[in-house]
Amino acid sequence: MSDKKSITREMATEIILHAKKEKGLTFDEIAEIVGRHPVWTASAIMGQATMDEDEAEKLAQLLELDSGVAKALQEIPYRGSLDETIPVDPLIYRFYEMIQVYGTSMKSIIHEKFGDGIMSAIDFKMDIERKEDPNGDRVVITLDGKFLPTKKW
Structure with a gap:
């Protein structure tokens, strides 16, 4: 793909997922190279988080993609994909x-x-694990968000 053509976040996601599949890589493997948590890395690939230049370049290099994809990963996304x-x-x-x-x-x-407030989705971490169980493996999802109290003014 030519660097001259502008690549949207949506196009970058499609290109990355195709390259990920072609190379047989997992989100865990990609995250290790990028230097971030696998869930955050998947979120950035899906267009819901912003990679810095170093992270985007590492991903593009791993997947042998051009700089247009790396640039798209650095754009601030419109969050909420559903x-x-x-x-x-x-x-x-x-x-x-x-x-x-x-x-x-x-x-x-x-x-x-x-008390009155919310759990942050900005100051937030998530982990997804597989837990073996004789009755069928379990999905364990941990949501870890900072509590933000409602302010009065």
Whole structure:
């Protein structure tokens, strides 16, 4: 792909995912080279986080992509990748379902423990692990966000 043609974030994601598949790499392997957590790296590849120049160049070099892709990864994204309609992908829908079922309970418990406020999605970490279980392997997701109290003025 020519450096002269401007590459959008969406195009960069498509190009990266194709190259990732062609090279048989995992997000863990890419993250190790980029120097970031695998979930954050996947988020940046999907267009939801901004890589700095060094991170973007490492990824482009690993996947043998041109500088246009690296430049696109450095643009500040428009965050929030899902449409306003209920997601139909079964895995993403289950997260929607979890929030529908447990969201008010989570909110109540957070407010009980911390007071009036929110959990940051900016000062935030996430981990996704596989836990072996004789009844079927488990998905363990840890959400770790800073508590931000509601301010009065």
